Amino acid sequence: MALFGTDGVRGLANGPLTADLALTLAQATAVVLGQGRIASARKAAGKRLTAVVARDPRVSGEFLTAAVAAGLASSGVDVLDAGVIPTPAAAFLIADIDADFGVMISASHNPAPDNGIKIFARGGVKLPDVVEERIEQAMSGEKLLPTGGGVGRIRRFSDAEDRYAIHLLSTLPHRLEGLHVVLDCAHGAASGVSPETFRDAGAKVTLIGADPDGININDGVGSTHLDRLAAEVIRTGADVGIAHDGDADRCLAVDADGNVVDGDQIMAILAVSMKERGVLRSDTLVATVMSNLGLHRAMADHGIAVETTAVGDRYVLERMNEGRFSLGGEQSGHVIMSRYATTGDGVLTGLHLVAEMARTGKSLAELASVMTVFPQSLVNVRGVERSRATDPDVQDAVARATASLGLSGRVLLRPSGTEPMIRVMVEAGTADEAQRIADELAEVVRG
Template sequence: MPRLFGTDGVRGLANGPLTADLALGVAQAAAVVLTQGRSAEARRAEGRRPTAVVARDPRISGEFISAAVAAGLASSGIDVLDAGVIPTPAAAFLIADIDADFGVMVSASHNPAPDNGIKIFARGGRKLPDIVEDRIEEHLGLPNLTPTGADVGRIRRFSDAEDRYVLHLLASLPHRLDGLHVVLDCANGAAAGVSPEVFRVAGARLTIIGDEPDGLNINDGVGSTHLDRLAAAVVEARADIGIAHDGDADRCLAIDAEGNIVDGDRIMAILALGMAERGALRDNTLVTTVMSNLGLRVAMEQHGIRTVQTKVGDRYVLEEMNEHEYSLGGEQSGHVIMRDFATTGDGILTGIQLVSQMARTRKSLAELASVMTVFPQTLVNVRDVDHHRLEGDETIAAAVADAERELGASGRVLLRPSGTEPMVRVMVEAEATETSDRIAHRLADVVRGALGS
C-alpha cells in the first residue's frame, strides 16, 4: 500500500482519493498526534484548548475539504482559526506568529483545479518530518479525541490574517521598489489577493494577470508552470520584470525585460550575492538540491560562496537549513526559502526581494542574472525498469564513472530512481548540448539494458 503522505502532504483528485471523509480523518488523527506535547498539555492545564490555523487556496474543492478539516479538528477539541484563502507561506507564517499548536493548508499547489491536497505544519510553521506524518497515517482508524460539551473546539474567522502577512513581508524589504514596472502573474490562485497589495505598497508600478480566481481556473494557462503569457505581457508593457507565482504562491519564477525566463537557480544566485554583500548570507552558504544547474555552483564559487546540496524536495533543503541555521536555499523550480523571514518557500517574499535587488543595484534583471552561466542539461527518463536495483549495479556504476571522467570538471552526471513509478531519471550537464545529449542517451541505454525486464 503506497504511503498516504507524499513529498508535500496528502494530494490527489478531490472527491476521488481525497474525500471529505479522508480530510476529516486526517484532521482527527493529526489532532491526536500533534497535541501530545508539553505545550498542548500546558494549555489544557491553564484551561485553554490547543489552537490550529486552517487555510486554503481558491480551488472549488477547497471549500468542502477545509470545512471537513476544521470539523475534524474542532470535534477533537482544537480551536480553529479559519484564515480563508491565503498563500501557503502565509499560513506557515501565521502559525508561528500566533504561536498556534499546528496548522493545515488545503492546496494542490501547481496542480490543475480538480486536484487538491492537505499540508500540515507543526508549531512554528515548520513542515512535518516523515516520521510524524507516518504517525498520523498510522493513527487513521484508531480512536480519536472525543471531547463533549464545553471541551469541543470553536471555529472562528482569522479576521486579520492577510494584514499580518502583508506587514510581515513589507518589513523584510531591504530597499523599496519605487520606479520599477512589474507584471505579476498570480496564477488565478492564492496570491491574487495579497501579492498585488504587497508590491503596490512597496512602490512598484503594476500590471496584473491571473488575478481573477473563480475556483476552476487556478493554474489554467497562467502561473509558474505556464510562462508564455507572462513573457508576452512583460514585453508588451515594456515592463522591467515579470513575477510568476503558482497556485498556492510558494514558488516564484521571473521574466526579464526581453521576455526570457529566469529560473529558481538564477534567482538564488542573485539573492545570494545581494545577501552576501549585506552580510546577511549566514556562513556564506547557499543550500540547493542535486537538480540545481552546475552553473549555479560555479558562479557561487567564483564569488566565494559555498553551496551545499540535498536530495530533491524543498523539505530536504529546509532540513539542511534548519540544522545548520543557513539563511538561503531552494530549488530550480522556484521554491526559494529565506529562513530569516519564512519557514517554507515563499513566492511573494522571493519576488519582492528580487525586485528590491534590482532597485538597490539599479541593474536590470538580465544584468543580475548574467552572474550565472547555465550549463546545457539533458534529462532522459528511462521507463519500465527495476529502479530499485539502480544502486549497487556494477555495470551502471562503471558507465557513470566513464562519463564523469569524460566530462571532468566541466560537467556532471546524476541518476535518480523515481519515487512513484518504475523509472530512472538520467541527467547530464556539460559545456555543450551535443555532449550532454550524447552522454545522457548513452547512459540511458546502459540503464535500460541493466535494469530492463
Template sequence: MGRLFGTDGVRGVANADLTAELALGLSVAAAHVLAEAGTFEGHRPTAVVGRDPRASGEFLEAAVVAGLASAGVDVLRVGVLPTPAVAYLTGALGADIGVMLSASHNAMPDNGVKFFARGGHKLADELEDRIETVYEQHRTGEPWARPTGAGVGRVSDYAEGFDRYVAHLIGVLPNRLDGLKVVLDEAHGAAAHVSPEAFARAGAEVVTIGAEPDGLNINEGCGSTHLSLLRAAVVEHGADLGIAHDGDADRCLAVDGAGEEIDGDQILAVLALAMREAGQLRKDTVVGTVMSNLGFKIAMEREGIQLVQTAVGDRYVLESMKAEGYALGGEQSGHVIVLDHATTGDGTLTGLMLAARVAATGRSLADLAGVMERLPQVLVNVPDVDKSRVSTSPELATAVAEAERELGATGRVLLRQSGTEPLVRVMVEAADIEQARAVAGRLADVVKSALG
C-alpha cells in the same frame, strides 16, 4: 499501506486518492499525535487552515476543519492564501497546527494536505510517520478519543490574515520598488490577490496575468510551469521584470526585461550577493540541492560564497539551514527560503526581494543574474514506471555509469524518483546541450525499459 506523505505533504487526485474521509482522518490523527508529543502543553489547541482556489479545496477544507474541531482543536479559517502565508500566520498567531490544502504546481484535479507545527515549520518525518500509523489504526477499527460538550473545537474565520501577511512582506523589504514596472503571473492560484497587493504597496507599477482564479483554471497554461505568457507580457508592457508563482505561491521564477527566464539558481545567486553585502548571509553560505546547476556552484566559489547541497526538496534545504544556522537556501525550481523572514519557501517574498535588488542597484535583472552562467541542463520526466526501484535496478546503474564515463568531468547525471508525482526524473548536465539531450534521451529509454 504505502507511505501517504511525500516530500510535500499528502497529494493525489481529489475525491479519488485524496478523499474527504482521508482528509478528515489525517486531521484527527495529526491532532492526536501532536497532543501525544506534548505540543499542546496542557492548553486548548488552535489551528490555522488555508487553501488554494481549487474547487476541491472547498470540500477538503470542510473535512479538515471538521476533523480538527472534532478532536478538540479551535480552528481559524484564513481562506484562500499562499502556503507561506499559512505558515507565517501559524507562527504569528501562536497556533499549534497549520494546515494548507493545495497541490502546488500540479494540475487542477489534484489536491493536497500539508501540516505545519508550532511556529509554522513543516513536520518532521517521524511525526508524519506517526500520523499515518494513528490514522491507519483508526481506519482498521481502533476508536478515537472524542471530546464532548465544551471540549469540542470552535470554528471561526480570520479575515485579518490577508492584511497581516501583506504587512509582514512589506515590513521585511530593504527598500521600496518605486519606479519599477513588474508583471506578475499568479497562475490563477493562491497569491492572485496577495502578490499584486504587496508589490503595489511597495511602490511598483503592477501588471497582472493569471490572476482570475475560478477554481478550475489553476496552473492552466500559466504560472511558474508555463512561462511563455509572462515572457510575452514583460516584453509587451516594457516591464523591468516579471515574476511567476505556482498554485500555492511557495515558489518564484522570474523573467528579465528581454523576456529571458531567470531560474531559482540565478535568483539565489542574486540574493546571496545582496544579503552578503548587507551582512545577512550567515557563514557566507547558501544552501542548494543536488539539482543546482554546476554554473551556480562555480559562480558562488568565484564570489567567495560556499554552496552546501542537500537532497532534492525544500524540506531538506530547510533542515540544513536550521541545523547549521544558514540564512538563505533554495532550489532551482524557485523554492527560495529566507530563514530570517519565512519558515518555508515564499514566492511573493522572493519576488519582492529580487525586485528590491533591482531597484536598489539601478541594474537590470539580466545584468544582476549574469553573475552566473547556466551550464546546459536537460531534465526528462519519465512517467508510469516503478519509481521505487530507481536506485536498485542493475540495468539502470550500468546505463548511468556509462553516461558518466561519456560526460567526464564536464558534466553529471542524476536520477531520482519524484516525491510528489508517479515518475522518475532524469537530469543530465554537460558543456554541450546536444550531448546533454542525447544522453538524457538514452537514459530515459533505459528507465522505461528497466522500470516500466
C-alpha cells in the same frame, strides 16, 4: 502505500482525497500534535488547542476545508479559518499567533481537479517523516471526541492577509519605486495579496492570472507556464515578470527581454546580495542535487559555499536548520529565506528579487549574468525499478560519461520516490552534448 508524499497528502479530490479522509486525517492530527509538551501544558490548564486552516482557490478546497475544520473542532481544537491565502502565509500565521499547528489545503502547481492537505507544526514548520507516520497510524485509532464546552470553535481569521502583507513589507531592504512588474498569480492563492504587496512596496504592477474562479488555477498560467508572462513583459515594456504557482510557495522570473530566470539564478542573485550586505549566514547557500553546475561555479567565484541536499524543499530546510543557514532552495523556484519564513515563499522571493534591482539600479538580466547556466537535459526512464540505478552496467556507463565531461559537466541518476522511474540528468557545455549523453545513458538504464 504511504498516505503522505513528499509534500503532504495529495490526489484527485473526491478520488482518493475525500471529505471522509480529510476529516479523519484532521482528527488524527489533533491526537498526535496535541501530545507535545506545550500542547499538553495548555490542555492541562484547561485551554483548547488552536489551529490555522487555509486553502488555495480551487473549488474542492471548500468542502475539504469544511471537513478538516469539522475534524479539528470535533477533537476539541479551536479553528481559525484564514480563507484563501498562500501556503507560506499560512505557515507565517501559525508562528505569528503562536498556534499549535495548521493545515493548508492545496495541490500547489497541480491542475484544478487535484488537491492536497499540508500539515504544519508549531512555528509553521513542515512535519518530519516520523510525525507524518504517527498521524497516519493514528487515523485507525481512537479519536478525542470531547463533549459540551470541550468542543472546538470555528472562527474567521479576519486579518490573516493583512498580517501577512505587513510582514512581507517589513522584510524589504529597499522599496520598489520606478520599477514596472508584471505579476502572474496562476489564478491561485496569491491573486489578492501579491499585487497588493508589490504596489504597497512602490512598484507599478500589471496583472495576469489573477482572476481565480475555482477551476482555472494553473491553467496555462503561473510558474509552470511562463510563455504568457514573457509575452506580457515585452508587450508592456515592463522591467521584470514574476510568476507564482497555485499556492505561491514558488517564484520564477523573466527579464525585460522575456528570458526565463529560474530558481538557481534567483538564488545566485540573492546569495551574492546577502553576502555583500553581511546577512548571508556562514556565507553558505543550500541547494539540491538538481541545481545547475553553473550555480556552484558562480558561488565559488564569490566565496560562497554550497551545501547540497536531496530533492525537496523539506530537505533543504532541514539542512538550513541544522547549519543555521539563511538562504536555500530549488531550481524549481522554492526559495527559503529563513530569517523571514519557514518554507518557500514566492511572494517574499519576488519582492526581494525586485528590491535587489532597485537597490543596485541593475536590470534583471545584468543581475542574472552572475551565473552561467550549463545546458541541462533530463530524461525520465519509466517502468524500471529503483535498484536499476545501482546496477554495475549502469554505474560503469555513468562513470564513462562523467569522465568524458570532465570539469565541463556532470551526470546525475535519481530514482523517483513515487513511481518506478529513474531520472537521468546531464549537464554539458552544449545542449546537443547534454541530450546525446542523456539519451545514451537512458538506453543503458532501460537495459
